[in-house]
Amino acid sequence: MMNRIRLISLVAIALACTAHADTPKATAAAAKPTKVTAADARSAVFQRKSAVHESGPDGPTTDVGLLKSRDGHFEAGLYTAGPSDQPIEAYEEDEFMYFLEGGVTLTSADGSVLEVRAGEGVVIPKGWKGRWTTQGYKKYYATYQSGPKAK
Secondary structure (H helix, E strand, O other), X not given: OHHHHHHHHHHHHHHHHHHHXXXXXXXXXXXXXXXXOHHHHHOHHHHXXXXXXXXXXXXXXXXXXXEEOOOOOEEEEEEEEOOXXXXXXXXXXXXXXXXXXXXXXXXXXXXXXXXXXXXXXXXXXXXXXXXXXXXOEEEEEEEEOOOOOOO
C-alpha cells in the first residue's frame, strides 16, 4: 500500500510538471521527461554538476532543480537539508513535499503540530505561519509561486 501511495504522489508531481512547465530548469533544449531512479534520489542526484550547494539557516543544503516553468511560477526538484529550527513568518509559496529520508515537524501559529516523516507527503500553503523543525531530510518538491513573475 505504501509503495502505491508513493507512486501516486510521484505521478502527481510528474503530471503537474508536465502540465505547468514549458522548458526544463537546467537547459533550454527541447522539453522532454526527466527520470530520477530511487537509487539516484538517495544520493547520486545530489552530486550532479547542476546541484546548488549552500549553507544557511537550513544548515547545509543541496537543491537539484529538475524543472522550472518558463514564467518562473512553478518549480520541481529534489532538496536535502541539515538540522534546523526556525520560525516561519509567512511561507513564500505553495509547496508539495514528499520526504525520502528524515522529516520535519511543522508547528502552526495556532499551536497545532504536524509530524511528517520519510514516505509521507505534505502540502504547505503560501502564507503559512509557524515553526519548521528538522534533524535533516531529503525530499521531492513541487512549488507554485503566485503573483507577479517569479525569479
